[in-house]
Amino acid sequence: MKKTSILNIPNSLSFYRILVSPLILFFALSGQESLYAFFLVINLLSDVFDGYIARKYSMETEFGARLDSVADIFTYLLAFTGIYIFKLEDFLPHLTGFVIFAMIMASTQVLSLFRFGRLPSFHLYSTKIGGYIQGAFFIVLFTYDLVIPLYYLMISWGIMSAIEHITLQLILTRMRSNVRGLYWILKEKRQ
Numbered sequence: 001m002k003k004t005s006i007l008n009i010p011n012s013l014s015f016y017r018i019l020v021s022p023l024i025l026f027f028a029l030s031g032q033e034s035l036y037a038f039f040l041v042i043n044l045l046s047d048v049f050d051g052y053i054a055r056k057y058s059m060e061t062e063f064g065a066r067l068d069s070v071a072d073i074f075t076y077l078l079a080f081t082g083i084y085i086f087k088l089e090d091f092l093p094h095l096t097g098f099v100i101f102a103m104i105m106a107s108t109q110v111l112s113l114f115r116f117g118r119l120p121s122f123h124l125y126s127t128k129i130g131g132y133i134q135g136a137f138f139i140v141l142f143t144y145d146l147v148i149p150l151y152y153l154m155i156s157w158g159i160m161s162a163i164e165h166i167t168l169q170l171i172l173t174r175m176r177s178n179v180r181g182l183y184w185i186l187k188e189k190r191q
Contacts, residue, residue, distance in 0.1 A: 008059045010068070013050035017043045017071035024078050033086050037142035040082060043075045044135040051128070065121040065177035072131070073109065073119070079138045090146040101155045104162040111166060116175035122168060124181045126161040133157050 020039060027036035050068060054060045080102060083091060091098055112120040137154040140147050164182050171185060179185060 006061055006063045008054075008061075008064070009057075010050040010054035010059050011061070011064045013046045013053075014064065014067040014071040017046055018067075018074055021074040021078060025081065028078065028081050028085050031085070033082075033142070036082055036086070040075070040078055040142060041139050043071075043078070044138060047072065047075065047131065048135065051123070060178060062121075062177050065123060066119070068123070069119055069121040076105070079134075082138075082142065087141060087146065094148070094151060097152070097155050101158050104159055108162050108165045108169070111169050112175065115169055118175060120165065120169065120175060121177040122165060122179045123177065124161065124164060124168070124179060126157075126164050126181060130154075130157045130161040 020043065024036060024039045024043065027033075027039065047068070050064075054064055083098075109119060112118065133150075133154050137147075137150050140150060167182055168179060168185060171182075171189075172179075
């Protein structure tokens, strides 16, 4: 990873996502679904842009990878909170799959804390794609409605991605940031 200043646009976007999280939580807890959805969508879109800008303009840093991961956790927690507050009735028939999805996603964080003493910042290709799918799902959910095929695509992809994530945590001897995926780690180990 190149040495770059931590004061850059991608990190500023990640800081924004963290700093605005209490406001989004306030909108959720006070029942202001439109404001909640508006700011959650901004958080989701800024997550796409921070990664793109960091890669495109060689602004990737270890600090930025970790900061982005923390901002991702805040955004997930806010999305789950919004589902519980605003969309639980829609989710009740599909709740089992969602709970399994949430538990597996949480287990990637817990395993990393247990095994490496810090939150993961792999940014696997599968999790990036999953993040786009999840972002699209949450945007559609809070601006339109629950779309069942998109819901099950999100759940399925998220679980497969989490399994890859957990497998890497069990294979690697130290936490690394910006790992592309299991294929590349196995290829690296063969060489």
